[in-house]
Amino acid sequence: MKILVQSEAFDLGAEVAALSQGRTDIGAIASFVGLARGMNDGSGVQAMTLEHYPGMTEKALARLVEEARSRWTLLDVTVIHRVGRLLPGDSIVLVVVVSRHRGEAFAACEYLMDALKTRAPFWKKEETQEGERWVEARASDDAAAARWIEP
Amino acid sequence: MKILVQSEAFDLGAEVAALSQGRTDIGAIASFVGLARGMNDGSGVQAMTLEHYPGMTEKALARLVEEARSRWTLLDVTVIHRVGRLLPGDSIVLVVVVSRHRGEAFAACEYLMDALKTRAPFWKKEETQEGERWVEARASDDAAAARWIEP
Amino acid sequence: MKLHVLYFARLRERFGVAEETLDFTGATAADLISQLQARGGVWAEELAAGRAFRVAVNQDIVALDAAVPDQAEVAIFPPVTGG
């Protein structure tokens, strides 16, 4: 398990290779990369700044990964989230899950993204033509996270 | 849309970069890589050979991608499937989907893998200690594909 | 009419044939399967009712009641196992 919060860019290929190289028990690698878009809610976005809660962030991400590992049989997980100022097209977040079978890798990867969006202490501020604005939480993210709550 | 059937290895990082570089409209990149495992159904697998139906394969994959694009709003898709002899740890298949929002990228990526497993003409033959054997189709793959059939 | 028939994977190995051109007097994929079953031996065994195989006509997987046009490329193969 590797969890990083960093300002630097990450390398998807290198992270996947680090998880899988030299192993012959992995059948499935599911990965997700989230990128900063140049347009959001109808406004051009020139840049965004990601703030976080140092100390809690790593702890919250580790908990989400542990939850995923208790739900599905996973072989390894990497989560990297960037902070600081990012430009449109820049990568923001990476989640890679490796497992024997694809169903588990897909489910855990999507679960981690949905959980991260609602439970990890990151906040986005966008720079637009109309000035700066904090991104508001989305009801669609709450709905996505709620899908995983077991009855 | 890029669809390739090839014996050569592919490079996940390079394929993702080719889809996303220079764009600022992509918010989500979901990708899947399937690997050859060294153990299957309780037997050690020394190697496998992937056979396909040249001509139909590309056509079948293109149809699956078109189906995914008609179901979800996607920005681009890459599918690469290897054929020939592969060793444990080697990559077999790559699916990358880019879209504005993560829900669509995840759904389309998983849909494409489930559909490919049941509808694209590839066959695996494994070399084990007990000799060669053709891999049998799995009921779990049929069940996974059936999830996407709309009522 | 003439058909070009292809076999893949386990069926190719069992039949010992990768492709052949044959005369066909039937109308549907089921008629072609019956014609091949009539060869007996592994043909009768592998194409028996209840055995899992797939038929593609001109590179589309079809149901057994599908029509087979003249000069069609017909492929017969086991359920697929790629990915």
Place this chain on the structure above:
Amino acid sequence: MKLHVLYFARLRERFGVAEETLDFTGATAADLISQLQARGGVWAEELAAGRAFRVAVNQDIVALDAAVPDQAEVAIFPPVTGG
């Protein structure tokens, strides 16, 4: 007792404070929110009932009825928007 209180994102900007140490005589997170609301102005406005904010005690998000122990690190912030 003493609490170390942190504010993030929009709330940090609105309050003009990133962190402070304060005396607390209540017991729960709701008591702390009441104490801060009593400052009036942006505090009363942003922490009013019905406003969306989150409270973490010692780096775990908690409900407002959660107990706040002495020397706790309490963080108050808007709903998160990362990823």
